Amino acid sequence: METTMSNQTPPTPAAPPAPTPIAPLAVREGFAADPTLGAGNFLDRAIEANPNRAVPYAFSHRLDHRGEVVLVGHSLLDLAALRDRYAAWHHAMGVRPGEPVGVVVAEGLEPLLHFFALTALGAVPALINDAMRPDVMVRYLDHVGVVGVVADDTTRLASAYRQDPRRRPRFLALTAEVQAFDAAAAPLPEQYPYRHAAEDVVALIHSSGTTGTPKSTILAHRQFWEGKQPRMTRFPAEPSDRLMSLMPHTHAGGLSYFLTATLLGLPTVVMGGWRRAVVEPVMEAFQPTMVASFPRTFVELATGELPVAGAARVHSWFNTGDSAHYGHVRRLVELGERPAGLIKPWLLPQEKADQPALPGSQFVDGLGSSEMGMALFGQVTSPETERADRCVGKPSEVVEHAAVLDEDGNELPDGTPGLLAVRAPSITPGYWNNERLTASFHLSGYWLTGDVAYRDAAGRFFHLDRTVDVIDTLDGPVYSLPLEEVLLADCAELVRDCSVVGVPHPAGGQRPIAVVQLQEGAGALDEEGLLKAANAELGRAGLAELAALRVARADGDFPLGPTGKVLKRELRTRHATLLTGSAS
Incomplete structure (x- = not known):
């Protein structure tokens, strides 16, 4: 491995094996109990408390002249030095406390440095x-009211603002300009780093835009730390552990995992790309024991030939955002191995070393969002776990109460689908510059997650759909996610990925249709044959049948949003006349 003090100077060969950067248990317990720690100061607190502050723990990667992966390491002190240089540049540009600044840079460490x-x-x-x-x-930047923007490429933004100069922020700057800045040329503020109050806003995170213009979710200093305290002692952090973060680091999920890794001192490779062609070579070089991602990469890793070499040491897969599909999960948990310390954490160190590892891994599926502040529901699947379609488990301990409500805010009985609602200190303070939208997500003292779910008698929650994606048929609501679950699990030899949406039917109401990506070599059946096979499986599961099925032959036929989510809104528009045959 290689280390470097900045991402602008050539990396130098690493010294002989360094001590582990993992923070001692007493330090981690101190973090969990610290009432002033939060999202705005976690880097400084980690530097203050972790004796391994000079040991590289955050890794980026590049390819050398032979096309081989080179890992580049950064310690806590390295990140602080880069942060101070970037802060000096922003301060020189007139950025002051409370002012929003747009950061439009490629995924990886760079957005974290600006954060x-x-x-x-x-x-x-x-x-x-x-x-x-x-x-x-x-439109999003205008809504936020940014005072400036840092971007890898400002051409398109400058062109848009040139058409209406009144909307232009104070500065549009290239990332390269910030990277090349001489920090000695400008002083930092007298009070630095800034001391955050609990309610201070520390970031704005946009939604995926799957239902329209992205919303701007507020993350606050203490709120975004709430609920993560137990990770300081429970998250796997043995000296042998390594995390691969495939989350977008402009998203709350990526920021949440990096916050955790920084406080733990957990060696973490921060990925910019999420496609399998980029991810698999880095997995083989880094040999992670944990992989955190949105479902988008898990779909790719679980499709086709499994990444056996890269996942040889993986014991845990962490998913957040949308819940994952069993058809993909069951293949991933065949990989890797589970050490005794993961399965029996109460064992003493020597006892753990003496216990043989179990084959296979665990998949920790968390249902969360930027608005929830973290995954508030969790389901663990291992090779021995029985199938439970759409189960997202029980609420985490930070949740004060979770319920399924009707539209009037009344709690529904077990087994009845309704609006998923939670009360928890990790919930966002609201949406930036939009009190009306914030109020629309409050009902009977709960925050509405935007999901339809039901709870069973054992207290487990089952995720059925996003509220905007429910298919309104003449026979009642049809939920798209259970249909997708069957297509991906029970038609796995044919279907690689899919999305079910509702479109108008000539008789009235909507009917479900599916847009599918096929497995390699599954092109023998035509769309009618695929539809017949899919409906046979749906019938066996007691679910509504599809009215039509379309195969996505090109990437554009299966549109993805900025965070890799399928844009169901676009699919509904594109196939709106599929059943009616009327003109668009």
Whole structure:
């Protein structure tokens, strides 16, 4: 491995094996009990408390001249030095506490460095996935009211603002300009790093945009730390553990895992790309024991030939955002091995060493969102786990109460689908510059997650759909996720990925249709044959049948949003006349 003090100077060969950067248990227990720790100061607290602050723990990667993966390591002190340089640049540009700044840079460590720099100034980073469509991005930046924007490429933004100069923020700057800045040329503020109050806003995170223009979710200093305290002693952090983070780090999920890794001192490779072609070679070089991602990469890793070499040491897969599908999960848990310390954490160190590892891994499926502040429901699947379609488990301990409500806010009995609602200190303070939207998600003292679910008699919750994706048929609501579950698990030899949406039917109401991506070599059946096979499985499961099925032959036929979610809104629009035959 290689280390470097910045991402602008050539990396130098690493010294002989360094001590583990994992923070001692007493330090981690101190973090869990610290009432002033939060999302705005976790880097400084880690530097203060971890005696291994100079040991590289955060890794980026590059390819050498032979096309082989080179890992580049950064210690806590390295990140602080980069943060201070970036903060000096932002301060020189006039950025002051409370002001939002747009950050539109490629995924990886770079958005995290700007997050650290801006929060150290008391400013508010508006982290934006650079895959967002330019016109949508400008509308979003206008809504946020950013005072400036840092971007890898400002061409499209400058063109958009040139058409209406009144909307232009104070500065549009290239990432390269910040990276090349001489920090000695500008002083930092007298009070630095900024001291956050519990309610101070530390970041704005946009939604996926699957239902329209992205919402701007507020993360607050203490709120975003709430619920993560138990991770300080329970999250796997043995000296042998390594985390691969495939989350978008402009998203709350990526920020949450990096916060955890930083406080634990957990060696973590921060990925920019999420496609299998990029991920698998880095897995083989880094040999992670844990992989954290949205479902998008798990779909790719679970499809086709399994990544046996890269996942040889994986004991845990962590999923958040949308819950994953069993058809993909069951293949991933065949990989890797589970050490005794993971299965029996109460064992003494020597006892753990003496116990043989079990074959296979565990998949920790968390249902969460930026608004929830973290995954608030969790289901663990291992090779021995019985199938339980759409089960997202029980609420985490930070949840004060979780319920399924009707539209009037009354709690529904077990087994009845309704609006998933939670009360927890990790819930967002609301949406930036939109009190009306914030109020619409409050009902009877709960926060509505935007999901339809039901609870069983054992207290487990089952995720059925997003509220905007429910298919309104003449016979009642049909939920898309259980249908997708069957297509992916029971038609796995044919279907690689799929999305079920509702479209108008000539008789009235909507009917479900599926858009599917096929497995390699599954092209022998035509769409009618695939539809017949799919409906046979749905009938066996007692679910509604599909009215039609379309095969996505090209990437554009299966549109993804900036965070890799399928854009069901676009599929509904594209196939709106599929059953009626009327003109668009």
